[in-house]
Amino acid sequence: MTRPAVGAALAPRPSCGSRHGGELFGRGASAAPTPARLALLGTGNVGSAVLERLQRLGDRFELVHVANTRQASGDFDAAGIVIDATASEAVAERHAEWLARGVHVVTACKLGQGGPLRRWRAIRDAAAAGGARYGDSATVGAGLPLLRTIRALRAGGDRIHGIAGVLSGSLAWLFDAYDGTRPFAACVRQAQAAGYTEPDPRDDLSGEDVRRKLLILARAAGFELESDAVRVESLAGASDDALRDRLAAARASGGRLAFVARLQDGVASARLEVLPPDDPLATGRGTDNRVALWSDRYAAQPLVIQGPGAGAAITAAALLDDAIAVSTR
Numbered sequence: 001m002t003r004p005a006v007g008a009a010l011a012p013r014p015s016c017g018s019r020h021g022g023e024l025f026g027r028g029a030s031a032a033p034t035p036a037r038l039a040l041l042g043t044g045n046v047g048s049a050v051l052e053r054l055q056r057l058g059d060r061f062e063l064v065h066v067a068n069t070r071q072a073s074g075d076f077d078a079a080g081i082v083i084d085a086t087a088s089e090a091v092a093e094r095h096a097e098w099l100a101r102g103v104h105v106v107t108a109c110k111l112g113q114g115g116p117l118r119r120w121r122a123i124r125d126a127a128a129a130g131g132a133r134y135g136d137s138a139t140v141g142a143g144l145p146l147l148r149t150i151r152a153l154r155a156g157g158d159r160i161h162g163i164a165g166v167l168s169g170s171l172a173w174l175f176d177a178y179d180g181t182r183p184f185a186a187c188v189r190q191a192q193a194a195g196y197t198e199p200d201p202r203d204d205l206s207g208e209d210v211r212r213k214l215l216i217l218a219r220a221a222g223f224e225l226e227s228d229a230v231r232v233e234s235l236a237g238a239s240d241d242a243l244r245d246r247l248a249a250a251r252a253s254g255g256r257l258a259f260v261a262r263l264q265d266g267v268a269s270a271r272l273e274v275l276p277p278d279d280p281l282a283t284g285r286g287t288d289n290r291v292a293l294w295s296d297r298y299a300a301q302p303l304v305i306q307g308p309g310a311g312a313a314i315t316a317a318a319l320l321d322d323a324i325a326v327s328t329r
């Protein structure tokens with residue numbers, strides 16, 4: 001994807017006219033709603049896809065600020081919604097402050113809620129105290145209805161008993177693509193080129209990305225875990241021989257390899273597992289995320305949510321869906 005320069009992104013866009021194509025429908029003439037003012041932080045894979053998708057949304061949003069690490073344009077203080085499309089600790093550290101100031105925050109970055117518990121609590125408290133909302137559906141499952149389902153179950157009186165999931169689109173893709181005929185590292189390079197990996201693929205291979213996602217889900221489910229409470233197996237140093245052996249063992253048992261995150265009775269872990277063919281997590285393909293949820297009403301059979309869980313375009317769509325939601329409620 002060609003990435004627009006930051007300055008070009010803020011150049012006046014040709015007017016798309018009213019969303020009714022210049023005609024008046026229904027209950028008569030009413031003033032066009034004021035566009036919500038956006039600041040976009042990050043113009044990489046996801047940020048560029050946000051810029052592209054904004055073109056489809058006509059006059060709903062006005063982009064008042066765009067920044068990456070090299071340049072910034074426009075007036076950040078004019079924004080009513082900040083979109084965080086970075087992987088920056090420094091940006092995540094400011095989420096709570098912006099919420100406290102009444103600025104909505106919509107994020108693809110997991111470092112806000114999947115980082116230190118202190119930061120997660122600060123974001124939760126700031127969102128609860130003020131008039132600003134936090135849009136996080138792009139952080140886990142790239143917009144799949146995971147967090148909103150957990151929250152809806154809890155709001156409906158359920159306790160969450162357990163969560164098991166293939167939460168990394170890039171690791172899902174890698175273990176779908178890896179057949180032992182070429183080095184695992186070659187598959188990693190292909191995933192990176194396709195934009196499936198984290199900005200630094202070591203975040204995927206070390207399991208850190210999955211740790212953060214499991215923390216986000218667990219905390220939403222009512223388990224306020226510290227980051228180090230998740231036991232994580234790192235694949236960063238795994239040799240090709242070792243991975244080929246594990247693949248062969250999985251196939252010999254009729255199963256398949258998957259990097260699985262689990263939360264059971266408040267105990268959290270993430271590691272490479274052999275899933276039997278009838279496991280609810282064994283069915284996905286490509287970058288599919290698969291998550292099984294057990295709760296009071298789903299005690300015997302889990303609720304299973306599955307779908308593509310990585311990629312700049314769907315992540316950008318999830319961010320802008322959240323931006324629409326926070327600006328219209």
Ligand SMILES: NC(=O)c1ccc[n+]([C@@H]2O[C@H](COP(=O)([O-])OP(=O)(O)OC[C@H]3O[C@@H](n4cnc5c(N)ncnc54)[C@H](OP(=O)(O)O)[C@@H]3O)[C@@H](O)[C@H]2O)c1
Nearest residue numbers: 042043044045046068069070085086087088108109199311
């Ligand atoms: N790719 C996916 O499928 C996917 C899915 C779900 C969530 N996410 C999350 O989305 C975020 C972005 O991912 P990506 O793949 O787009 O990463 P990326 O291509 O590396 O882009 C990151 C962008 O953030 C900018 N940036 C870093 N620190 C900044 C700061 N302090 N202020 C302003 N801009 C800053 C970078 O600036 P420079 O251009 O100057 O380096 C770059 O433009 C990550 O948190 C990732 O975990 C990605």
